[in-house]
Amino acid sequence: MKIKIKRIVKIIVLNLIFFNLFLYSQSLRDPFKFDQENKKNTQIYPEVLAISKFNNNYGAILKNNLLQETVFEQDIVWGYKVLKVSNNSVILFKDNNKIKLNF
Structure with a gap:
């Protein structure tokens, strides 16, 4: 047992x-x-839809997922600061990184 x-x-x-x-x-x-x-x-960067010149300043229309936003230099959108908008690119700044988006 x-x-x-x-x-x-x-x-x-x-x-x-x-x-x-x-x-x-x-x-x-x-x-x-x-x-x-x-x-x-992995971060999805905004997409440049259009770049146009308004009153001697360039502006861009950015698209992030379903949202679109018109931005000019020094604007802050979606946590990105817009450093420069030129006739063919947009330079954004976030988290100590410069991001160049070409049109």
Whole structure:
């Protein structure tokens, strides 16, 4: 009788150990999760729809997802500061990075 109880206890303990290992392995980083996080962190820059000259100043129409915004130099839009608008490009500044968008 004691041998059966010891055997049952061993089986239960081993099952608990393997169950804990299974739970631990599930909590480890998923190897494909890194790619998903990278896709989330990649920044989608605004798109230049049009550049026009108004009263000797250039202005641009930027599109970000579904939103469109008319911007001039020194404007702040979507967290970007517009440094320069020329006849073929727009230079934005955000997080210590200059971003040049060509038309």
